[in-house]
Amino acid sequence: MVKPVRIGVIGCGKIARIAHLPHFTANPNSVITAVADPDEKYLAAAQRKYRVPHTFRDPSDLLRNGLVDAVVVCSPNWAHAAQVIEAAERGLHVLCEKPLATSLADCERMIEACAKAGVTLQVALQKRFHPAFQRAREMIEAGELGEVFQISVDWNHYIPDLETSWIKKTLGFLSRHGLDVMKDWGAWRLTDPRAGGGDFIDHGPHYLDLFRFLLGDFDLVSAEMKRVFPSRVHEDHALCTVRFKSGALGHIERTQNVMSRPYGHETGAIHGTRGSLYFEAPHEYTQGHVRLYRYRMRNIILDRRSRIRVPGGRRNRSYRRQTDLFVARLADHGLDEAGFPEAWAPTGEDGRLAVEAVLAAYLSSREGRKIAFPLTAADRQLLEGE
Secondary structure, three states, X not given: OOOOEEEEEEOOOHHHHHHHHHXXXXXXXXXXXXXXXXXXXXXXXXXXXXXXXXXXXXXXXXXXXXXXXXXXXXXXXXXHHHHHHHHHHOOOEEEEEOOOOOOHHHHHHHHHHHHHHOOOEEEEOHHHHOHHHHHHHHHHHOOOOOOEEEEEEEEEOEOOOOOOHHHHHHHHHHHHOOOOHHHHHOOHHHHOHHHOOOHHHHHHHHHHHHHHHHHOOEEEEEEXXXXXXXXXXXXXXXXXXXXXXXXXXXXXXXXOEOOOOOOOEEEEEEEEOOEEEEEEOOOHHHOOOOEEEEEOHHHHHHOOOXXXXXXXXXXXXXXXXXXXXXHHHHOXXXXXXXXXXXXXXXXXXXXXXXXXXXXXXXXHHHHOOOEEOOOOHHHHHHHHOO
16 A cells, blocks of 8 residues: 655645645545644644644744655745755655746756755646646647637736725724734735735736647747736736747736626637637636637637537546646656646746746836847846846
């Protein structure tokens, strides 16, 4: 009988509660043996719900105690580098939330540390784990869409200006009565300069990685960004365009300021010379499934799109497949049950390239020019000098 992989989770906030704690618990080949978080409330909740035997306020205490084989890093952006490097130096495998880090130098140090220690570094870029996007890649590779010339996504939701007087009063009232909405929701993404950027460093890596996963590397990045609400530390609205080495174009519209459905909209398209795919993605936290539709000539004639059937159910949730693949890579058994090729697992290099593209977008917006990708030495120096 194969021993289960012992998992430690660093950071017990919302992303851990939704994406990691329940799915590592559900995997028969893993067991959560330790969690770490400076917040006693989060620690107690995780321990109670998932029956975790060991809790730590300090992540370093978790890493050094020898109770885990691998760690999931769910801490804020600026903490990723130090925690991943320390984990690697202690011989622990790592699943790190995106963005991998806030600088290219840190990304490279993390990758080097994991390579030197011979441990796995997988980055939580879970969009590629949706069965619909896996099917899209298979269709593209099979030539079913012909030559793909464009991919795009419009991804929006609404977060009000948190400095509005009535909102501040409401949040203050809730906090005084034990409900810290700002902390629980992860508002540091909007208010803490250490985040390395605003909404685009938080959400941009998802689709920059997915675009590369589907169509390969790109060679140009350009973007426009702004703060719709000046009270926010960084941008809350971004338009980013990439040109792929193939000549195809990609476009990302990402904002926190569009009033629409409670969970916003996340829709996109992939256009080729022989047909198009359209997708509708649910909000990640609902853990629903991406819907995929196809248009070919006959669909135009019939004025009706075709639904592409993809696997559903709990086992095919993107977060679950991400977890299952990570565990399968570490456990002494095959990868078939993960349902996702190991070669497609998002690596440290994939995480680094997503961060590089985000930083290129920031530089493009700031300087008003297209940025060559990968970054030139001169452009990298501009970023590192900030």
